[in-house]
Amino acid sequence: MDRDAAVEANDDTEPTPAPKRKSKKAMSAMEARDRRFLLEYIVTTGCRRIPWNKFFGNASKRESIFSHLTIINTLPIALPCPVPAGARCCDNCAPDQFPVETIRLTGGSSLKSGRRRHAKVSEELLHEATEVLKSLRNSIARRDFPDGYIITGKILMSDQIVEAIAPRVRDITSIETLADNIRWHWTPKYGGEVVDAIRNLLLRYPDLELEAREADKRERAFVALQSLAEADLRKKTWADF
Ligand SMILES: [Zn+2]
Numbered sequence: 001m002d003r004d005a006a007v008e009a010n011d012d013t014e015p016t017p018a019p020k021r022k023s024k025k026a027m028s029a030m031e032a033r034d035r036r037f038l039l040e041y042i043v044t045t046g047c048r049r050i051p052w053n054k055f056f057g058n059a060s061k062r063e064s065i066f067s068h069l070t071i072i073n074t075l076p077i078a079l080p081c082p083v084p085a086g087a088r089c090c091d092n093c094a095p096d097q098f099p100v101e102t103i104r105l106t107g108g109s110s111l112k113s114g115r116r117r118h119a120k121v122s123e124e125l126l127h128e129a130t131e132v133l134k135s136l137r138n139s140i141a142r143r144d145f146p147d148g149y150i151i152t153g154k155i156l157m158s159d160q161i162v163e164a165i166a167p168r169v170r171d172i173t174s175i176e177t178l179a180d181n182i183r184w185h186w187t188p189k190y191g192g193e194v195v196d197a198i199r200n201l202l203l204r205y206p207d208l209e210l211e212a213r214e215a216d217k218r219e220r221a222f223v224a225l226q227s228l229a230e231a232d233l234r235k236k237t238w239a240d241f
Pocket of ligand 1: 046047048049089090091092093094
């Protein structure tokens with residue numbers, strides 16, 4: 001059975017709901033076929049080897065590709081049910097042999113799954129960062145592309161880029177961190193100016209949380225030092241007796 005024929009063949013024992021398509025135009029026949037089999041592989045409650053073998057046309061390979069190899073010809077190339085002795089079949093046939101791994105994340109808040117966290121930015125800072133970036137893009141455009149109608153500020157740095165940078169200004173401390181956070185075509189050329197503009201802006205928006213933590217650290221270091229000095233003094237005082 002060839003690959004296309006395999007697609008056409010309807011397997012009555014395993015209903016395969018047609019995959020939902022977001023855009024019919026965008027999907028080629030090959031993609032549609034891949035999806036159909038992938039979906040069947042995922043949703044089947046029967047043996048997963050069945051859609052797998054159908055997808056790769058393994059039944060026909062046994063006769064054609066491997067027919068000259070007698071030793072292989074005696075092996076179940078098509079991975080049928082039942083499976084070769086000693087091999088695991090699949091999680092549907094032998095769920096005990098396919099334990100589900102439990103993954104637990106440990107460590108700091110920086111390891112939280114999902115969206116990357118970034119340092120908090122106030123509404124006011126967000127607004128001003130947006131303004132700073134927009135005026136920077138315009139002044140770069142005026143300076144480096146004085147023609148003014150081919151490369152404008154907006155083309156140089158789209159509003160999308162501005163909106164992506166603005167909430168992350170506290171994390172963008174260098175060209176490297178800019179490149180890590182934002183995919184911007186001009187980072188190599190103008191990244192430095194963006195980083196400088198952000199640094200200047202942040203002078204007026206110190207990170208209060210960070211400062212509080214630093215002050216706390218200094219305070220504790222001072223207290224520790226003080227008690228050391230006191231202990232030292234007591235020791236000396238006793239020694240004098
Ligand atoms: Zn199986």
